[in-house]
Amino acid sequence: MFEKTFKDFNINFNALNESNTFSSGELVTGQVSFELSKLTKIRAITICLKGKADVHWSSGSGKKKRTYYAKIDLLNLKSVILQEGAVGRETIVPPGRHVYPFSCQLPHGNFPSSFRGPHGQVLYNLTVAIDRPWHITKDFVTQMNFVHHVASNQPELMASLSGSNSMSVCSLSCTSGQITMTASIEKKGFLRGETIRIFCDFGNASSRTVTPKAKLKQKQKYFSREGIQRRLFVKNLNSVTGLPISAHSSETNAEMLLNIPADSTLTISNCSLLQVHYEIELSLCLRASPNLIMLFPIVLCDLPLHPHYLG
Structure with a gap:
């Protein structure tokens, strides 16, 4: 099982400010760390930063009940942390503690701040995917707190x-x-x-x-x-x-x-x-x-x- 091979898996951001928030145009950096219990073949480690907004609510009851749902994608950025060798072979990673840095450049844009409400949300998630031969890809997800800077010179x-x-x-x-x-x-x-x-x-x-x-x-x-x-x-x-x-x-x-x-x-x-x-x-x-x-x-x-x- 994955949990027996990979232990103490963590995704950490390098904080840019006291509130650990990020905004458009900034460079997101951090580290992926884990402990391996044995020699392991890894095909690739990738990251994907996605932003989305979705809403959902219902009105009426019985046969007159109607459900409303909508979703928009805000961001979809991908990057590779570890990949196959030049000849397409897997990387053999020895047991022990491993730390891999990552970085992702946020584009400049008018993106809304992170938010959670009873009928909708704005979420920015960073997903780390580990791809091993003959195994289902394992995903780890953490949220990133995004802030939209209101122009203070208004x-x-x-x-x-x-x-x-x-x-x-x-x-x-x-x-x-x-x-x-x-x-x-x-x-x-x-x-x-x-x-x-x-x-x-x-x-x-x-x-x-x-x-x-x-x-x-x-x-x-x-x-x-x-x-x-x-x-x-x-x-x-x-x-x-x-x-x-x-x-x-x-x-x-x-x-x-x-x-x-x-x-x-x-x-x-x-x-x-x-x-x-x-x-x-x-x-x-x-x-x-x-x-x-x-x-x-x-x-x-x-x-x-x-x-x-x-x-």
């Missing part, structure tokens, strides 16, 4: 966002009172793990107590290949609740801090089958009435933004 990512909203609330005597909010955030582009500062002014002319709340929401959109059918999945990543604002009062120069989880997926807008977007939902909540809501779309990047990029 002025819109550094621009502040602001807005306001209001609505009238009817009390028991049907005398309406208005609640208002005006809010802003410093910029549109953020890093994972960063804290979003939301500056708010709240006004409550109603007879009820209202409570401000901010949520960080992730919206995952999945599309069939034709783009006609789609599936939406919304996930709340974090929230913060402010101090209640009593009736006929206001809260000015309030600040709400909303943390972005460090393990959040980057924004994905460059894939035809799935998209990942983020928004801040700021609301004033009150009983027995719809909430007053304001939305701020934001972008999660992996590179810091600096004001001088605007010049």
Whole structure:
């Protein structure tokens, strides 16, 4: 059996950064290592780096149930680590520990970041195949974490966002009172793990107590290949609740801090089958009435933004 001959098989990448991620145009290098228990003939050791995106979901039930599936290939790169000799003979490898370096040049391109969701994924896998005479080829697969660098020199990512909203609330005597909010955030582009500062002014002319709340929401959109059918999945990543604002009062120069989880997926807008977007939902909540809501779309990047990029 393969496991009796090959032991302690490992595929290791040479890290280019602390997060061990790779991006388009970079050179992927690493080592394949294993222990041989006996003299072994090997015809070839090859690597294949593949990237793909696929989506899948179902709707309806019974006879009306329909299943949607689509897949696109992003990358397909192949390289040889060890191959047959010049006369077509197998390589005879002695027992013991063996390490083989490998390298693979990623092409320049607009490839989406790695992602896994309930209805789809973007995966980049490195497969090492060992071909021996009179044996079925054995494959070893490991995932590579790919990151798409959002252009950090986009002025819109550094621009502040602001807005306001209001609505009238009817009390028991049907005398309406208005609640208002005006809010802003410093910029549109953020890093994972960063804290979003939301500056708010709240006004409550109603007879009820209202409570401000901010949520960080992730919206995952999945599309069939034709783009006609789609599936939406919304996930709340974090929230913060402010101090209640009593009736006929206001809260000015309030600040709400909303943390972005460090393990959040980057924004994905460059894939035809799935998209990942983020928004801040700021609301004033009150009983027995719809909430007053304001939305701020934001972008999660992996590179810091600096004001001088605007010049």
